[in-house]
Amino acid sequence: MRKIIILAFASALIASCNSKNSKDENNAVLTDTIANNEKYEPADTxxxxxxxxxxxxxxxxxxxxxxxxxxxxxxxxxxxxxxxxxxxxxxxxxxxxxxxxxxxxxxxxxxxxxxxxxxxxxxxxxxxxxxxxxxxxxxxxxxxxxxxxxxxxxxx
Known part of the structure; x- marks a missing residue:
């Protein structure tokens, strides 16, 4: 589950370099990903x-x-x-x-x-x-x- 969140975040970060519209869309995807999980936690180290x-x-x-x-x-x-x-x-x-x-x-x-x-x-x-x-x-x-x-x- 954490890997999915990290991958979603990384994808959003990479795609944000393309354009402002892409940035807004990717932030929405990341927000949806976090909202669908009970709790967002960074990967344990x-x-x-x-x-x-x-x-x-x-x-x-x-x-x-x-x-x-x-x-x-x-x-x-x-x-x-x-x-x-x-x-x-x-x-x-x-x-x-x-x-x-x-x-x-x-x-x-x-x-x-x-x-x-x-x-x-x-x-x-x-x-x-x-x-x-x-x-x-x-x-x-x-x-x-x-x-x-x-x-x-x-x-x-």
Missing amino acids: ISVYEGTLPCADCEGIETILKIDVADNTFQLSSTYKGKQPEKNFKEKGNINTERGLEKDPDGTIYILNWDKPEKDQVYYGYYSNNPEKLYLLDRNKKIIKSNLNYFLELNE
Whole structure:
């Protein structure tokens, strides 16, 4: 729905260069598009994913990952549950995006800390048909095959 609104707005903007009459007509189309949707909102640029990742020596790593695609930044919060005292780590940095996750050419891979040495980079990705499930990836940018849950879910 948001894509339709953005496309309608972009079309109106491009067509407005043609003439004043075209501008008036396109504004009417944009107004109609917005009026037919319950609520007009600009495209969200921040996605928040949450979940508990497996941990070798604790009950699990409670993880919150905020990705801002407009600024190409991330915030990662990890809390090691069952540790005394609980250990909490927060990290901020830059991300880069790649297309293609395994056999899905339209999948997306986020490279956290892409501007740092490879040993400091972390990879997450999602399939194009299920962007609500963000998988932690291995060093080869592949989904970790396990019976354990190596994924976060989109918090809406």
